[in-house]
Amino acid sequence: MNVILKMFYKKIKFALLDFKYIFLAYIKYVVLNIDNDKTFEKIKNKRKMIVMQTPLHGNLGDQAIAYAEKKFLTENFNDIVYLEVSFEDVIKKAKNIKKSLRPGDIIFIHGGGNMGDMYLLEEQIRRFIVKFYKNTPIISFPQTISFSKSYTGNKELNKTKKIYLNNKNLLLIARESISFEEMKKHFGAKKVLFTPDIVLSLNEKSDTRREGILTCFRNDEEKALNGIFKKELINQLKKKYNKVSISDTVINKKITNDNREKELNKIWNEIKGSEVVITDRLHGMIFCAITNTPCIVFKNFNHKIICSYNDWLKDNTFINFIDTHDIKDTKQIISIVEDIRNNQNFKESGSQEKFHPLINYVENVKVN
Known part of the structure; x- marks a missing residue:
């Protein structure tokens, strides 16, 4: 019984923290509109690729995703302005970003493994992006989807489905096969691509002395x-x-x-x-x-x-x-x-060509 109570308390605690964040962000966005950053106003006439929801925490896996996303876009599409909006700034900067958007701009959502009810605040912010920018092409970088089979998991999945399916400009990318099948089942095959985790687009090999x-x-x-x-x-x-x-x-x-x-x-x-x-x-x-x-x-x-x-x-x-x-x-x-x-005679298999479907999709986004 004590274990159940602790789990219940933990869920309530995180739910209150989620509510506090959303509420404060909403006050800043709707009531105060606190954002003195003029970056988006200055480049509103240029083609932009904006990656949203990037992390500020110390998870180096998530940080490597953000690093790879930036490198992927700037190296494959050199005619664009790359911009990054951290998780904490998504709602705060929403109005100014929306005012700066023009045909050909694309909003990207940070990839990873948080599409589900385990990291619910991440999913709530992703829903906000999908709903708020529904007239702009949105691409969610490679993700794992994992909604639990619990009452909460099913309820949150239905919320996500309602918002995602209501956006005709949304493309999801699954980073492994189970997520690919799940995303197609819930959101439709036309909304989903299949590529590796974006970090696998990097090449960090070098000749280094190895020990231990x-x-x-x-x-x-x-x-x-x-x-x-x-x-x-x-x-x-x-x-x-x-x-x-x-x-x-x-x-x-x-x-x-x-x-x-x-x-x-x-x-x-x-x-x-x-x-x-x-x-x-x-x-x-x-x-x-x-x-x-x-x-x-x-x-x-x-x-x-x-x-x-x-x-x-x-x-x-x-x-x-x-x-x-x-x-x-x-x-x-x-x-x-x-x-x-x-045994140091290892066979290696590259992943760069696996990202061609994403490159092709981005190249076909209409500029005019």
């Missing part, structure tokens, strides 16, 4: 690995290898467009300097893919890792996927680490 083992484990709601197992595995690794580093793709730091690349290079250099990375994070696996780093990746609580691996990365022989149900003991993992260290 790096672990990168999560400690949140998405974890599937047993905490005791992780602790025992790290202890065994430290007994066998001289250098074992413990890292994470989440840091306690505010990250903006100004310091994003610097912080990403820190984690990428850590990964590139390791012989083997052991992780249960999707972007831990993806960072290994874009740096050509041997990797052992464990399944997480939902489908995003296993599907991303099977859809896009299984032909990269330096990435080893392990279902948590198949783990016998830590010795099994140590044995795989040894096999990887003794």
Whole structure:
């Protein structure tokens, strides 16, 4: 009973925080209209690609998505003005952005794994964008959709369906096959494309001396690995290898467009300097893919890792996927680490061509 009460209290707490954010943002937008930024007014006659809902928090997976989104747009479409609107500024800047829009402009929504009821505030802001800019082409960068089967999950899915289906200018992109099928089922096949996570459009490979083992484990709601197992595995690794580093793709730091690349290079250099990375994070696996780093990746609580691996990365022989149900003991993992260290003849499979459908779609957006 105590566990149920704690879960209920947690849901109420987050619901109140969500309401507080939406309410304050609404006051700023409707009543006060506090936004002295003249950026959009100055470029209203230029063609714009605006990425909205980018993060300021320290999740380096989300930050890598924002970095890749910017690079993807600026490198593939050099006749445009690129602009970024952080999650916190979406509602605040809405009026000024809308006034600046012209034919040919495109609004992009930050990609990731938050289309669902687990990160509900993210979904609520995405709904606002889809509803408020319904006369402008909107493209949601590659996402995982994951609404729970609970009463709340079904209720929130229906809210999302109502808003998304009412926007004829919306394109969704699924980053793995289960999300692709789910999105087609709920929103219609014409509204959905299928590409990898946008971070897989990056190439961060370099010749770097590699030494030791790096672990990168999560400690949140998405974890599937047993905490005791992780602790025992790290202890065994430290007994066998001289250098074992413990890292994470989440840091306690505010990250903006100004310091994003610097912080990403820190984690990428850590990964590139390791012989083997052991992780249960999707972007831990993806960072290994874009740096050509041997990797052992464990399944997480939902489908995003296993599907991303099977859809896009299984032909990269330096990435080893392990279902948590198949783990016998830590010795099994140590044995795989040894096999990887003794075999450096890896096969690599590129992902850049998988983004051609998105490039083609953007190129066909009418400018006049």
